[in-house]
Amino acid sequence: MTSLLRLLTGKPRPAPRTVERETVTIALADGRQIEVLRVRDPRARRLKLSVDERGARLTLPLRASDRAGEQFVRQHGDWLAKQLAQTRSPHTALQPHAEGEIPLRGTMRPLRWTVGRYLRIAEDEDGAIAIVAPEAVAPATLRRALRDFYEAQARADVGRWLPKYLQGLPRAPARIRLRVMSSQWGSLSPDGALSLDLALVLAPPAAFEYVLVHELCHLIHADHSRAFWREVEARSPHWRDQREFFRAEGRPLKAALNALCGKTSSDPLWGRSGVSRDRTGRLSALSR
Template sequence: MNKPLINDIAINAEQADLIEGQGYQVHIVRTSRRKTASMKVEDGVVSIVVPKSLAHERIQSLVEAKHQWIIEKLAIYQASKPASEKHYVSGEAFPYLGRNYRLKVLQGELKGAKLLNGRMTVTVPEPEAQRHYVRKSLENWYLRQAQKKIREKVERYRTVVGVETGVIRIKEFKSRWGSCTPYGDLEFNWLIVMAPNRIVDYVVIHELCHLIHHDHSPSFWKEVERVMPDYLEHKEWLKEHGHRLGF
């Protein structure tokens, strides 16, 4: 419904390493699916996707050749990004299915976000200078949880609603939490898992009921109420607090 989705290629410390540039770091992603190298700067993160066997020295040369381009892209990002209430430092709280988990940023070899002992942990080589990696790791973690949890809920509630579903996608939305097609395909905004668990249930039930009624007619809301008698409470919560979900 809002906030950008994460990159197609997630940051994975086990498949990548870093090149130190002049004032920035370049994240190397090796893959057997590419025969040529490509570079991108997204959300302040510089990455280069390269064939798995490409020599490190060659990658270094490619990065050096693109130095001015990288600097310009990073400058544009810094000038255009909105002010954020989050600083991605230890102690900040991040919600997941109705509970707040404190962030713990550790120093060491780059590792993605994990939920351990009631804390959200992320490991980066330089915590103070690499908050963009902390943010990206958290986004990747939320996307993975959304893919798992939302699919579980669709499977649970589709039989209650009495519908068959098609493809289920977890993606970015600018102005809504979910959508459906007449063919049974469902799409959900991954940020919804930052809401309480029953709010996620409501969004899933809402979209499933649209497979019966493709509008917001009284018949549609009656179907939602049949499955979730207290849906109005969750609908109002989402209307009042939904804009706060995100990074």
């Protein structure tokens, strides 16, 4: 029924279909079995295969068949396997009173456990991570405490760096939020709220500080024009080196935080790594 006829007869517009998600196992040409989150989205206009630290995701328009989606995955099987290998983290969720190391500010820090009544995580003077915990602490409670510890460390870093940049800005950020993001490193909302990825606290401080500078400069220029990059250059002369660091090591950082603290998601800033095919059948690469 056309929109005009629907308007004249007074019949309501059909409700839009919802997004459907299911995890499927697809066999590649060489026999490898890969789990893929298959998403059928009414808004999608093309086949799209993407990978982040949560795994592989295949997005299908409503009219695309499951078979077409599987063929698309097999066509890019080598690329997919390579991308998935980059998302695997050597880290595992923190286990109660288990010896080991965790990342912080670009280095691995040894764990130092003590039995105590209340759970507490702090950085020792020698750089070790001191954890006071009951003998029977739940792993989920431990993961939440570790995330809170990382957030406190990240806020301390931002607190040290922020004052030296505020003088040259038209205004200060409305607020600063630390979140676990999927592909973003930072963002600035129209109301001036600045969001930073919690995984930044695992990176070397110079890389973390660059992302802070990048987002602060959006208070001056909302785009990525030459004028914007001149502002970044004036505050972070080695920003290109830091950007290359994130391109090479960003995904393992996010995977490490995901393994240690659990899974969440957000919208991409640098872009999820992927390939897609539009309605004409043309292939295109998505930026990483």
